[in-house]
Amino acid sequence: MSHPPVRIGIVTVSDRASRGEYEDLGGPAIREELTRILTTPWEAVTRMMPDEQPLVEGALKDLCDQEGCCLVVTTGGTGPAPRDITPEATEAVCDKILDGFGEQMRAVSLKFVPTAILSRQIAGIRGRSLIINLPGKPSAIADCLQAVFPAVPYCIDLIEGPYLETDEAVLKAFRPKHAAKKPS
Amino acid sequence: MSHPPVRIGIVTVSDRASRGEYEDLGGPAIREELTRILTTPWEAVTRMMPDEQPLVEGALKDLCDQEGCCLVVTTGGTGPAPRDITPEATEAVCDKILDGFGEQMRAVSLKFVPTAILSRQIAGIRGRSLIINLPGKPSAIADCLQAVFPAVPYCIDLIEGPYLETDEAVLKAFRPKHAAKKPS
Amino acid sequence: MSHPPVRIGIVTVSDRASRGEYEDLGGPAIREELTRILTTPWEAVTRMMPDEQPLVEGALKDLCDQEGCCLVVTTGGTGPAPRDITPEATEAVCDKILDGFGEQMRAVSLKFVPTAILSRQIAGIRGRSLIINLPGKPSAIADCLQAVFPAVPYCIDLIEGPYLETDEAVLKAFRPKHAAKKPS
Numbered sequence: 001m002s003h004p005p006v007r008i009g010i011v012t013v014s015d016r017a018s019r020g021e022y023e024d025l026g027g028p029a030i031r032e033e034l035t036r037i038l039t040t041p042w043e044a045v046t047r048m049m050p051d052e053q054p055l056v057e058g059a060l061k062d063l064c065d066q067e068g069c070c071l072v073v074t075t076g077g078t079g080p081a082p083r084d085i086t087p088e089a090t091e092a093v094c095d096k097i098l099d100g101f102g103e104q105m106r107a108v109s110l111k112f113v114p115t116a117i118l119s120r121q122i123a124g125i126r127g128r129s130l131i132i133n134l135p136g137k138p139s140a141i142a143d144c145l146q147a148v149f150p151a152v153p154y155c156i157d158l159i160e161g162p163y164l165e166t167d168e169a170v171l172k173a174f175r176p177k178h179a180a181k182k183p184s
Numbered sequence: 185m186s187h188p189p190v191r192i193g194i195v196t197v198s199d200r201a202s203r204g205e206y207e208d209l210g211g212p213a214i215r216e217e218l219t220r221i222l223t224t225p226w227e228a229v230t231r232m233m234p235d236e237q238p239l240v241e242g243a244l245k246d247l248c249d250q251e252g253c254c255l256v257v258t259t260g261g262t263g264p265a266p267r268d269i270t271p272e273a274t275e276a277v278c279d280k281i282l283d284g285f286g287e288q289m290r291a292v293s294l295k296f297v298p299t300a301i302l303s304r305q306i307a308g309i310r311g312r313s314l315i316i317n318l319p320g321k322p323s324a325i326a327d328c329l330q331a332v333f334p335a336v337p338y339c340i341d342l343i344e345g346p347y348l349e350t351d352e353a354v355l356k357a358f359r360p361k362h363a364a365k366k367p368s
Numbered sequence: 369m370s371h372p373p374v375r376i377g378i379v380t381v382s383d384r385a386s387r388g389e390y391e392d393l394g395g396p397a398i399r400e401e402l403t404r405i406l407t408t409p410w411e412a413v414t415r416m417m418p419d420e421q422p423l424v425e426g427a428l429k430d431l432c433d434q435e436g437c438c439l440v441v442t443t444g445g446t447g448p449a450p451r452d453i454t455p456e457a458t459e460a461v462c463d464k465i466l467d468g469f470g471e472q473m474r475a476v477s478l479k480f481v482p483t484a485i486l487s488r489q490i491a492g493i494r495g496r497s498l499i500i501n502l503p504g505k506p507s508a509i510a511d512c513l514q515a516v517f518p519a520v521p522y523c524i525d526l527i528e529g530p531y532l533e534t535d536e537a538v539l540k541a542f543r544p545k546h547a548a549k550k551p552s
Contacts, residue, residue: 100488
Protein backbone atom coordinates (compact mmCIF):
# COMPACT_ATOMS: atom_id res chain seq x y z
CA MET A 1 0.00 0.00 0.00
CA SER A 2 2.98 2.26 0.45
CA HIS A 3 4.19 1.63 -3.11
CA PRO A 4 4.63 4.83 -5.10
CA PRO A 5 2.26 4.98 -8.06
CA VAL A 6 3.24 3.17 -11.24
CA ARG A 7 4.62 5.61 -13.83
CA ILE A 8 3.51 5.53 -17.46
CA GLY A 9 5.07 7.66 -20.17
CA ILE A 10 2.87 9.32 -22.79
CA VAL A 11 4.70 10.81 -25.77
CA THR A 12 2.94 12.94 -28.35
CA VAL A 13 4.95 13.07 -31.57
CA SER A 14 3.78 15.91 -33.80
CA ASP A 15 5.51 18.82 -35.46
CA ARG A 16 2.39 20.95 -35.29
CA ALA A 17 1.40 20.12 -31.74
CA SER A 18 4.94 20.72 -30.51
CA ARG A 19 4.93 24.18 -32.15
CA GLY A 20 1.59 24.92 -30.51
CA GLU A 21 -0.20 25.20 -33.87
CA TYR A 22 -2.43 22.30 -33.02
CA GLU A 23 -3.98 21.10 -29.79
CA ASP A 24 -2.59 17.77 -28.60
CA LEU A 25 -5.58 15.45 -28.65
CA GLY A 26 -3.68 12.15 -28.74
CA GLY A 27 -1.90 12.45 -25.41
CA PRO A 28 -5.08 13.30 -23.43
CA ALA A 29 -6.95 10.47 -25.25
CA ILE A 30 -4.32 7.96 -24.07
CA ARG A 31 -4.46 9.28 -20.51
CA GLU A 32 -8.24 9.05 -20.47
CA GLU A 33 -8.26 5.50 -21.83
CA LEU A 34 -5.60 4.29 -19.39
CA THR A 35 -7.56 5.88 -16.52
CA ARG A 36 -10.61 3.88 -17.61
CA ILE A 37 -8.61 0.62 -17.86
CA LEU A 38 -6.28 0.61 -14.85
CA THR A 39 -7.22 0.19 -11.20
CA THR A 40 -3.57 0.19 -10.07
CA PRO A 41 -2.64 3.73 -8.99
CA TRP A 42 -0.55 5.37 -11.72
CA GLU A 43 0.73 8.72 -12.82
CA ALA A 44 1.44 10.01 -16.30
CA VAL A 45 4.81 11.40 -17.35
CA THR A 46 4.11 13.32 -20.55
CA ARG A 47 6.34 14.54 -23.35
CA MET A 48 5.62 16.48 -26.53
CA MET A 49 8.11 16.10 -29.36
CA PRO A 50 8.40 17.21 -32.99
CA ASP A 51 8.84 14.47 -35.64
CA GLU A 52 12.62 14.35 -35.21
CA GLN A 53 14.07 10.90 -34.68
CA PRO A 54 16.92 11.83 -32.31
CA LEU A 55 14.55 13.83 -30.12
CA VAL A 56 11.96 11.05 -29.97
CA GLU A 57 14.68 8.50 -29.20
CA GLY A 58 15.92 10.74 -26.42
CA ALA A 59 12.44 11.09 -24.92
CA LEU A 60 11.87 7.32 -25.00
CA LYS A 61 15.23 6.60 -23.36
CA ASP A 62 14.62 9.18 -20.68
CA LEU A 63 11.16 7.87 -19.81
CA CYS A 64 12.41 4.27 -19.63
CA ASP A 65 15.79 4.77 -18.01
CA GLN A 66 15.49 7.90 -15.85
CA GLU A 67 11.79 8.33 -15.16
CA GLY A 68 11.20 4.66 -14.37
CA CYS A 69 8.16 4.22 -16.61
CA CYS A 70 7.24 0.52 -16.99
CA LEU A 71 5.09 1.42 -19.99
CA VAL A 72 5.60 4.17 -22.55
CA VAL A 73 2.88 4.88 -25.09
CA THR A 74 3.39 7.12 -28.11
CA THR A 75 0.85 8.81 -30.38
CA GLY A 76 1.54 10.03 -33.90
CA GLY A 77 4.21 9.68 -36.55
CA THR A 78 3.58 6.08 -37.64
CA GLY A 79 2.41 6.61 -41.22
CA PRO A 80 4.28 6.45 -44.55
CA ALA A 81 5.03 10.17 -44.85
CA PRO A 82 8.65 11.33 -44.85
CA ARG A 83 8.31 13.06 -41.46
CA ASP A 84 6.83 9.95 -39.80
CA ILE A 85 9.67 8.51 -37.72
CA THR A 86 8.11 7.20 -34.50
CA PRO A 87 8.57 3.48 -35.38
CA GLU A 88 12.18 4.11 -36.43
CA ALA A 89 12.89 5.85 -33.12
CA THR A 90 11.16 3.06 -31.19
CA GLU A 91 13.06 0.31 -32.98
CA ALA A 92 16.35 2.12 -32.44
CA VAL A 93 15.96 2.19 -28.65
CA CYS A 94 14.42 -1.27 -28.13
CA ASP A 95 16.18 -4.55 -27.33
CA LYS A 96 13.36 -6.68 -28.72
CA ILE A 97 10.47 -5.96 -31.09
CA LEU A 98 7.12 -7.65 -30.47
CA ASP A 99 5.61 -7.96 -33.96
CA GLY A 100 2.30 -9.25 -32.62
CA PHE A 101 1.33 -5.80 -31.31
CA GLY A 102 1.54 -4.12 -34.71
CA GLU A 103 -0.22 -7.03 -36.40
CA GLN A 104 -3.05 -6.96 -33.87
CA MET A 105 -3.51 -3.18 -33.95
CA ARG A 106 -3.63 -3.22 -37.77
CA ALA A 107 -6.05 -6.17 -37.77
CA VAL A 108 -8.42 -4.31 -35.46
CA SER A 109 -8.10 -1.00 -37.34
CA LEU A 110 -8.77 -2.81 -40.63
CA LYS A 111 -12.32 -3.44 -39.45
CA PHE A 112 -12.86 0.32 -39.66
CA VAL A 113 -10.64 1.57 -42.50
CA PRO A 114 -8.68 -0.18 -45.26
CA THR A 115 -5.90 2.37 -44.82
CA ALA A 116 -4.97 0.62 -41.55
CA ILE A 117 -2.32 -1.20 -43.59
CA LEU A 118 -0.45 2.11 -43.91
CA SER A 119 0.24 2.16 -40.18
CA ARG A 120 3.74 1.15 -39.16
CA GLN A 121 3.00 0.93 -35.41
CA ILE A 122 5.33 -1.34 -33.47
CA ALA A 123 5.97 -2.26 -29.86
CA GLY A 124 9.13 -3.36 -28.15
CA ILE A 125 11.05 -3.85 -24.95
CA ARG A 126 13.74 -1.53 -23.62
CA GLY A 127 15.20 -2.92 -20.40
CA ARG A 128 12.27 -3.17 -18.00
CA SER A 129 9.94 -1.00 -20.08
CA LEU A 130 7.39 -1.80 -22.78
CA ILE A 131 7.03 0.84 -25.50
CA ILE A 132 3.89 0.83 -27.68
CA ASN A 133 3.19 3.07 -30.68
CA LEU A 134 -0.43 4.15 -31.06
CA PRO A 135 -1.95 6.07 -33.97
CA GLY A 136 -2.20 9.85 -33.94
CA LYS A 137 -5.95 9.97 -34.47
CA PRO A 138 -7.76 10.13 -31.10
CA SER A 139 -10.67 7.94 -32.22
CA ALA A 140 -8.27 5.14 -33.20
CA ILE A 141 -6.32 5.31 -29.94
CA ALA A 142 -8.94 3.59 -27.78
CA ASP A 143 -9.46 0.85 -30.40
CA CYS A 144 -5.77 0.05 -30.59
CA LEU A 145 -5.15 0.26 -26.87
CA GLN A 146 -8.05 -2.08 -26.12
CA ALA A 147 -6.80 -4.48 -28.79
CA VAL A 148 -3.45 -5.02 -27.13
CA PHE A 149 -3.89 -4.08 -23.47
CA PRO A 150 -5.13 -7.51 -22.29
CA ALA A 151 -1.55 -8.73 -22.88
CA VAL A 152 0.23 -5.71 -21.37
CA PRO A 153 0.16 -6.57 -17.62
CA TYR A 154 1.62 -10.04 -18.17
CA CYS A 155 4.22 -8.61 -20.54
CA ILE A 156 5.29 -6.19 -17.83
CA ASP A 157 5.44 -9.09 -15.34
CA LEU A 158 7.81 -10.91 -17.70
CA ILE A 159 10.19 -7.95 -17.82
CA GLU A 160 10.05 -7.68 -14.02
CA GLY A 161 7.98 -4.53 -13.84
CA PRO A 162 5.16 -3.70 -11.40
CA TYR A 163 2.00 -5.82 -11.17
CA LEU A 164 -0.73 -3.95 -13.08
CA GLU A 165 -4.40 -4.58 -12.45
CA THR A 166 -7.32 -3.56 -14.63
CA ASP A 167 -11.00 -2.88 -14.10
CA GLU A 168 -12.42 -6.11 -15.43
CA ALA A 169 -15.69 -4.42 -16.33
CA VAL A 170 -13.67 -2.39 -18.84
CA LEU A 171 -10.94 -4.79 -19.94
CA LYS A 172 -9.78 -8.11 -18.56
CA ALA A 173 -6.03 -8.62 -18.42
CA PHE A 174 -4.89 -12.16 -19.10
CA ARG A 175 -2.26 -13.97 -17.06
CA PRO A 176 -1.49 -17.69 -17.03
CA LYS A 177 -2.60 -19.21 -13.70
CA HIS A 178 0.93 -19.49 -12.35
CA ALA A 179 1.39 -15.75 -12.81
CA ALA A 180 -1.64 -14.65 -10.79
CA LYS A 181 -0.70 -12.51 -7.80
CA LYS A 182 -0.34 -14.18 -4.45
CA PRO A 183 -2.29 -12.44 -1.69
CA SER A 184 0.23 -10.38 0.31
CA MET B 185 -6.66 18.18 -67.66
CA SER B 186 -3.34 18.93 -69.25
CA HIS B 187 -1.52 16.78 -66.69
CA PRO B 188 0.65 14.10 -68.27
CA PRO B 189 -0.57 10.60 -67.42
CA VAL B 190 0.46 9.09 -64.11
CA ARG B 191 3.30 6.60 -64.55
CA ILE B 192 3.27 3.18 -62.91
CA GLY B 193 6.19 0.78 -63.03
CA ILE B 194 5.58 -2.93 -63.58
CA VAL B 195 8.57 -5.19 -62.95
CA THR B 196 8.52 -8.88 -63.84
CA VAL B 197 11.22 -10.74 -61.91
CA SER B 198 11.86 -14.15 -63.44
CA ASP B 199 14.97 -15.93 -64.69
CA ARG B 200 12.99 -17.91 -67.22
CA ALA B 201 10.83 -15.07 -68.52
CA SER B 202 13.86 -12.82 -68.87
CA ARG B 203 15.60 -15.49 -70.98
CA GLY B 204 12.50 -15.83 -73.14
CA GLU B 205 11.92 -19.46 -72.07
CA TYR B 206 8.62 -18.58 -70.53
CA GLU B 207 5.94 -16.09 -71.46
CA ASP B 208 5.57 -13.24 -68.96
CA LEU B 209 2.04 -13.62 -67.62
CA GLY B 210 2.48 -11.65 -64.39
CA GLY B 211 3.29 -8.27 -65.93
CA PRO B 212 0.27 -8.30 -68.28
CA ALA B 213 -1.98 -9.48 -65.41
CA ILE B 214 -0.95 -6.46 -63.33
CA ARG B 215 -1.51 -4.09 -66.24
CA GLU B 216 -4.96 -5.53 -66.87
CA GLU B 217 -5.97 -5.31 -63.21
CA LEU B 218 -4.74 -1.71 -62.85
CA THR B 219 -6.64 -0.79 -66.02
CA ARG B 220 -9.81 -2.17 -64.46
CA ILE B 221 -9.22 -0.32 -61.16
CA LEU B 222 -7.97 3.14 -62.16
CA THR B 223 -9.95 5.91 -63.83
CA THR B 224 -7.04 8.37 -63.62
CA PRO B 225 -5.15 8.30 -66.93
CA TRP B 226 -1.94 6.29 -66.52
CA GLU B 227 0.79 4.63 -68.51
CA ALA B 228 2.85 1.55 -67.70
CA VAL B 229 6.64 1.57 -67.63
CA THR B 230 7.61 -2.11 -67.80
CA ARG B 231 10.81 -3.95 -66.94
CA MET B 232 11.76 -7.63 -67.14
CA MET B 233 14.59 -8.77 -64.88
CA PRO B 234 16.26 -12.06 -63.93
CA ASP B 235 16.29 -13.01 -60.23
CA GLU B 236 19.46 -11.04 -59.54
CA GLN B 237 19.27 -8.66 -56.59
CA PRO B 238 21.51 -5.87 -57.95
CA LEU B 239 19.59 -5.82 -61.24
CA VAL B 240 16.20 -5.72 -59.53
CA GLU B 241 17.42 -2.97 -57.19
CA GLY B 242 18.64 -1.02 -60.21
CA ALA B 243 15.29 -1.37 -61.98
CA LEU B 244 13.37 -0.23 -58.90
CA LYS B 245 15.61 2.80 -58.38
CA ASP B 246 15.36 3.75 -62.05
CA LEU B 247 11.56 3.53 -62.09
CA CYS B 248 11.23 5.58 -58.89
CA ASP B 249 13.98 8.15 -59.40
CA GLN B 250 14.33 8.61 -63.17
CA GLU B 251 11.04 7.46 -64.67
CA GLY B 252 8.90 9.26 -62.09
CA CYS B 253 6.66 6.32 -61.24
CA CYS B 254 4.51 7.06 -58.16
CA LEU B 255 3.77 3.34 -57.87
CA VAL B 256 5.97 0.38 -58.80
CA VAL B 257 4.51 -3.12 -58.70
CA THR B 258 6.62 -6.26 -58.97
CA THR B 259 5.64 -9.83 -59.79
CA GLY B 260 7.68 -12.91 -58.93
CA GLY B 261 10.61 -13.83 -56.73
CA THR B 262 8.94 -13.63 -53.30
CA GLY B 263 9.08 -17.28 -52.20
CA PRO B 264 11.56 -19.17 -50.00
CA ALA B 265 13.75 -20.54 -52.83
CA PRO B 266 17.39 -19.45 -53.02
CA ARG B 267 16.85 -17.46 -56.25
CA ASP B 268 13.89 -15.54 -54.78
CA ILE B 269 15.30 -12.08 -54.00
CA THR B 270 12.55 -9.59 -54.84
CA PRO B 271 11.76 -8.69 -51.19
CA GLU B 272 15.47 -8.29 -50.43
CA ALA B 273 15.88 -5.93 -53.40
CA THR B 274 12.78 -4.00 -52.37
CA GLU B 275 13.86 -3.63 -48.78
CA ALA B 276 17.33 -2.50 -49.86
CA VAL B 277 15.99 0.44 -51.90
CA CYS B 278 13.17 1.54 -49.57
CA ASP B 279 13.26 4.21 -46.86
CA LYS B 280 10.33 2.70 -44.95
CA ILE B 281 8.68 -0.74 -45.00
CA LEU B 282 4.91 -0.98 -44.59
CA ASP B 283 4.38 -4.36 -42.91
CA GLY B 284 0.61 -4.14 -43.20
CA PHE B 285 0.72 -4.77 -46.95
CA GLY B 286 2.45 -8.15 -46.64
CA GLU B 287 0.23 -9.14 -43.72
CA GLN B 288 -2.92 -8.26 -45.62
CA MET B 289 -1.85 -9.99 -48.85
CA ARG B 290 -0.96 -13.16 -46.94
CA ALA B 291 -4.22 -13.04 -44.98
CA VAL B 292 -6.23 -12.83 -48.22
CA SER B 293 -4.18 -15.52 -49.98
CA LEU B 294 -4.59 -17.83 -46.95
CA LYS B 295 -8.28 -18.06 -47.77
CA PHE B 296 -7.26 -19.92 -50.93
CA VAL B 297 -4.05 -21.82 -50.09
CA PRO B 298 -2.24 -22.60 -46.82
CA THR B 299 1.07 -22.05 -48.61
CA ALA B 300 0.34 -18.31 -48.57
CA ILE B 301 2.53 -18.18 -45.46
CA LEU B 302 5.54 -18.94 -47.68
CA SER B 303 5.18 -15.60 -49.43
CA ARG B 304 7.61 -12.91 -48.35
CA GLN B 305 5.88 -10.06 -50.19
CA ILE B 306 6.55 -6.62 -48.78
CA ALA B 307 5.78 -3.02 -49.67
CA GLY B 308 7.72 0.12 -48.94
CA ILE B 309 8.34 3.76 -49.71
CA ARG B 310 11.24 5.08 -51.75
CA GLY B 311 11.16 8.88 -51.86
CA ARG B 312 7.81 9.73 -53.47
CA SER B 313 7.13 6.22 -54.75
CA LEU B 314 5.31 3.24 -53.29
CA ILE B 315 6.73 -0.18 -54.23
CA ILE B 316 4.54 -3.28 -53.79
CA ASN B 317 5.58 -6.90 -54.32
CA LEU B 318 2.89 -9.14 -55.81
CA PRO B 319 3.07 -12.91 -56.30
CA GLY B 320 4.28 -14.44 -59.53
CA LYS B 321 1.16 -16.47 -60.17
CA PRO B 322 -1.28 -14.50 -62.37
CA SER B 323 -4.39 -15.80 -60.59
CA ALA B 324 -3.08 -14.53 -57.24
CA ILE B 325 -2.15 -11.10 -58.59
CA ALA B 326 -5.71 -9.76 -58.77
CA ASP B 327 -6.53 -11.08 -55.28
CA CYS B 328 -3.50 -9.39 -53.72
CA LEU B 329 -3.88 -6.14 -55.62
CA GLN B 330 -7.55 -5.84 -54.65
CA ALA B 331 -6.65 -6.60 -51.04
CA VAL B 332 -4.33 -3.62 -50.69
CA PHE B 333 -5.34 -1.15 -53.40
CA PRO B 334 -8.08 0.61 -51.37
CA ALA B 335 -5.21 2.08 -49.30
CA VAL B 336 -2.90 2.92 -52.22
CA PRO B 337 -4.29 6.29 -53.37
CA TYR B 338 -4.18 7.78 -49.87
CA CYS B 339 -0.70 6.37 -49.34
CA ILE B 340 0.44 8.12 -52.51
CA ASP B 341 -1.21 11.36 -51.29
CA LEU B 342 0.83 11.09 -48.08
CA ILE B 343 4.10 10.84 -50.00
CA GLU B 344 3.06 13.82 -52.15
CA GLY B 345 2.37 11.88 -55.33
CA PRO B 346 -0.45 12.41 -57.83
CA TYR B 347 -4.12 12.09 -56.85
CA LEU B 348 -5.30 8.66 -58.04
CA GLU B 349 -8.96 7.88 -58.61
CA THR B 350 -10.56 4.49 -58.98
CA ASP B 351 -13.69 3.12 -60.63
CA GLU B 352 -15.84 2.68 -57.53
CA ALA B 353 -17.81 -0.09 -59.21
CA VAL B 354 -14.57 -2.09 -59.23
CA LEU B 355 -12.80 -0.93 -56.06
CA LYS B 356 -13.42 1.97 -53.71
CA ALA B 357 -10.33 3.84 -52.57
CA PHE B 358 -10.49 5.11 -49.01
CA ARG B 359 -9.41 8.58 -47.96
CA PRO B 360 -10.17 10.38 -44.68
CA LYS B 361 -12.61 13.23 -45.29
CA HIS B 362 -9.96 15.93 -44.97
CA ALA B 363 -7.99 14.29 -47.81
CA ALA B 364 -10.81 14.27 -50.38
CA LYS B 365 -9.97 16.30 -53.46
CA LYS B 366 -11.18 19.87 -53.64
CA PRO B 367 -13.07 20.61 -56.85
CA SER B 368 -10.66 22.47 -59.18
CA MET C 369 12.52 -47.23 -50.70
CA SER C 370 16.16 -47.49 -49.75
CA HIS C 371 16.29 -43.78 -48.84
CA PRO C 372 17.59 -43.18 -45.33
CA PRO C 373 14.94 -41.63 -43.09
CA VAL C 374 14.38 -37.90 -43.25
CA ARG C 375 16.07 -36.13 -40.35
CA ILE C 376 14.30 -33.48 -38.30
CA GLY C 377 16.00 -31.43 -35.60
CA ILE C 378 14.19 -30.70 -32.34
CA VAL C 379 15.81 -28.06 -30.13
CA THR C 380 14.59 -27.39 -26.59
CA VAL C 381 15.75 -23.97 -25.43
CA SER C 382 15.41 -23.65 -21.65
CA ASP C 383 17.82 -22.70 -18.88
CA ARG C 384 15.98 -24.84 -16.37
CA ALA C 385 15.51 -27.91 -18.55
CA SER C 386 19.15 -27.82 -19.65
CA ARG C 387 20.23 -27.79 -15.95
CA GLY C 388 17.93 -30.72 -15.28
CA GLU C 389 15.74 -28.68 -12.89
CA TYR C 390 12.75 -29.13 -15.08
CA GLU C 391 11.56 -31.97 -17.28
CA ASP C 392 11.67 -31.15 -20.99
CA LEU C 393 8.05 -31.35 -22.08
CA GLY C 394 8.33 -29.28 -25.27
CA GLY C 395 10.73 -31.53 -27.16
CA PRO C 396 8.67 -34.70 -26.61
CA ALA C 397 5.46 -32.82 -27.52
CA ILE C 398 6.99 -31.84 -30.88
CA ARG C 399 8.16 -35.40 -31.53
CA GLU C 400 4.72 -36.78 -30.74
CA GLU C 401 2.94 -34.28 -32.97
CA LEU C 402 5.32 -34.84 -35.91
CA THR C 403 4.83 -38.60 -35.51
CA ARG C 404 1.08 -38.08 -35.80
CA ILE C 405 1.44 -35.85 -38.88
CA LEU C 406 4.14 -37.50 -41.03
CA THR C 407 3.89 -40.77 -42.94
CA THR C 408 7.35 -40.32 -44.48
CA PRO C 409 9.89 -42.24 -42.35
CA TRP C 410 11.85 -39.79 -40.20
CA GLU C 411 14.15 -39.65 -37.23
CA ALA C 412 14.58 -36.96 -34.62
CA VAL C 413 17.91 -35.32 -33.85
CA THR C 414 17.43 -33.65 -30.48
CA ARG C 415 19.32 -30.90 -28.69
CA MET C 416 18.81 -29.25 -25.31
CA MET C 417 20.28 -25.78 -24.87
CA PRO C 418 20.22 -23.04 -22.24
CA ASP C 419 18.93 -19.61 -23.27
CA GLU C 420 22.30 -18.48 -24.60
CA GLN C 421 22.24 -17.04 -28.11
CA PRO C 422 25.67 -18.31 -29.29
CA LEU C 423 24.86 -21.84 -28.10
CA VAL C 424 21.44 -21.87 -29.77
CA GLU C 425 22.94 -20.50 -32.99
CA GLY C 426 25.56 -23.25 -32.85
CA ALA C 427 22.95 -25.97 -32.39
CA LEU C 428 20.86 -24.66 -35.29
CA LYS C 429 23.87 -24.46 -37.61
CA ASP C 430 24.98 -27.96 -36.65
CA LEU C 431 21.54 -29.49 -37.24
CA CYS C 432 21.19 -27.78 -40.63
CA ASP C 433 24.74 -28.06 -41.95
CA GLN C 434 26.22 -31.19 -40.36
CA GLU C 435 23.27 -33.34 -39.36
CA GLY C 436 21.39 -32.82 -42.62
CA CYS C 437 18.04 -31.89 -41.04
CA CYS C 438 15.62 -30.52 -43.66
CA LEU C 439 13.46 -29.16 -40.84
CA VAL C 440 14.52 -27.86 -37.43
CA VAL C 441 11.88 -27.04 -34.85
CA THR C 442 12.61 -25.17 -31.63
CA THR C 443 10.58 -24.88 -28.43
CA GLY C 444 10.96 -22.14 -25.85
CA GLY C 445 12.63 -18.78 -25.54
CA THR C 446 10.33 -16.71 -27.77
CA GLY C 447 8.77 -14.35 -25.23
CA PRO C 448 9.67 -10.78 -24.21
CA ALA C 449 11.82 -11.68 -21.18
CA PRO C 450 15.52 -10.72 -21.21
CA ARG C 451 16.67 -14.39 -21.39
CA ASP C 452 14.37 -15.14 -24.39
CA ILE C 453 16.73 -15.24 -27.38
CA THR C 454 15.48 -18.04 -29.63
CA PRO C 455 14.15 -15.71 -32.37
CA GLU C 456 17.38 -13.68 -32.30
CA ALA C 457 19.43 -16.88 -32.72
CA THR C 458 17.15 -18.07 -35.52
CA GLU C 459 17.31 -14.78 -37.40
CA ALA C 460 21.08 -14.68 -37.07
CA VAL C 461 21.57 -18.05 -38.80
CA CYS C 462 18.87 -17.74 -41.49
CA ASP C 463 19.24 -16.48 -45.06
CA LYS C 464 15.58 -15.56 -45.37
CA ILE C 465 12.82 -14.96 -42.82
CA LEU C 466 9.28 -16.09 -43.62
CA ASP C 467 7.08 -13.61 -41.74
CA GLY C 468 3.90 -15.51 -42.57
CA PHE C 469 4.76 -18.31 -40.13
CA GLY C 470 4.92 -16.05 -37.10
CA GLU C 471 1.80 -14.16 -38.19
CA GLN C 472 -0.16 -17.37 -38.64
CA MET C 473 0.99 -18.93 -35.35
CA ARG C 474 0.08 -15.76 -33.45
CA ALA C 475 -3.29 -15.54 -35.22
CA VAL C 476 -4.13 -19.12 -34.20
CA SER C 477 -2.87 -18.68 -30.63
CA LEU C 478 -4.91 -15.47 -30.29
CA LYS C 479 -8.05 -17.59 -30.46
CA PHE C 480 -7.00 -19.05 -27.10
CA VAL C 481 -5.13 -16.31 -25.25
CA PRO C 482 -4.70 -12.55 -25.82
CA THR C 483 -1.09 -12.86 -24.69
CA ALA C 484 -0.31 -14.58 -28.02
CA ILE C 485 0.84 -11.14 -29.22
CA LEU C 486 3.81 -11.44 -26.83
CA SER C 487 5.23 -14.33 -28.84
CA ARG C 488 8.12 -13.46 -31.13
CA GLN C 489 8.16 -16.81 -32.97
CA ILE C 490 9.69 -16.68 -36.44
CA ALA C 491 10.62 -19.12 -39.18
CA GLY C 492 13.34 -18.93 -41.78
CA ILE C 493 15.49 -20.70 -44.32
CA ARG C 494 19.11 -21.68 -43.79
CA GLY C 495 20.52 -23.30 -46.92
CA ARG C 496 18.31 -26.33 -47.54
CA SER C 497 16.72 -26.31 -44.10
CA LEU C 498 13.57 -24.72 -42.73
CA ILE C 499 13.77 -23.57 -39.09
CA ILE C 500 10.54 -22.92 -37.16
CA ASN C 501 10.20 -21.53 -33.63
CA LEU C 502 7.37 -23.02 -31.58
CA PRO C 503 6.21 -21.90 -28.12
CA GLY C 504 7.57 -23.47 -24.97
CA LYS C 505 4.19 -24.51 -23.60
CA PRO C 506 3.37 -28.09 -24.67
CA SER C 507 -0.35 -27.41 -25.12
CA ALA C 508 0.39 -24.59 -27.58
CA ILE C 509 2.88 -26.64 -29.60
CA ALA C 510 0.31 -28.79 -31.39
CA ASP C 511 -1.85 -25.75 -32.20
CA CYS C 512 1.05 -23.85 -33.74
CA LEU C 513 2.46 -26.83 -35.61
CA GLN C 514 -0.92 -27.66 -37.13
CA ALA C 515 -1.38 -24.03 -38.10
CA VAL C 516 1.71 -23.93 -40.29
CA PHE C 517 2.48 -27.54 -41.24
CA PRO C 518 0.20 -27.69 -44.31
CA ALA C 519 2.75 -25.36 -45.98
CA VAL C 520 5.89 -27.11 -44.72
CA PRO C 521 6.28 -29.96 -47.28
CA TYR C 522 6.00 -27.59 -50.26
CA CYS C 523 8.40 -25.15 -48.60
CA ILE C 524 10.93 -27.98 -48.25
CA ASP C 525 10.38 -28.90 -51.92
CA LEU C 526 11.23 -25.31 -52.87
CA ILE C 527 14.54 -25.43 -51.01
CA GLU C 528 15.33 -28.79 -52.64
CA GLY C 529 14.84 -30.96 -49.58
CA PRO C 530 13.19 -34.39 -49.35
CA TYR C 531 9.56 -34.98 -50.37
CA LEU C 532 7.53 -35.12 -47.14
CA GLU C 533 4.15 -36.80 -47.00
CA THR C 534 1.52 -36.47 -44.29
CA ASP C 535 -1.34 -38.57 -42.99
CA GLU C 536 -4.23 -36.76 -44.62
CA ALA C 537 -6.58 -37.91 -41.89
CA VAL C 538 -4.48 -35.79 -39.51
CA LEU C 539 -3.31 -32.91 -41.68
CA LYS C 540 -3.37 -32.34 -45.41
CA ALA C 541 -0.24 -30.86 -46.90
CA PHE C 542 -0.83 -28.49 -49.79
CA ARG C 543 1.17 -28.50 -53.00
CA PRO C 544 0.30 -26.80 -56.28
CA LYS C 545 -0.60 -29.43 -58.93
CA HIS C 546 2.70 -29.13 -60.78
CA ALA C 547 4.55 -30.01 -57.57
CA ALA C 548 2.75 -33.29 -56.85
CA LYS C 549 5.10 -36.25 -56.84
CA LYS C 550 5.40 -38.28 -59.99
CA PRO C 551 4.93 -42.01 -59.37
CA SER C 552 8.40 -43.62 -59.28
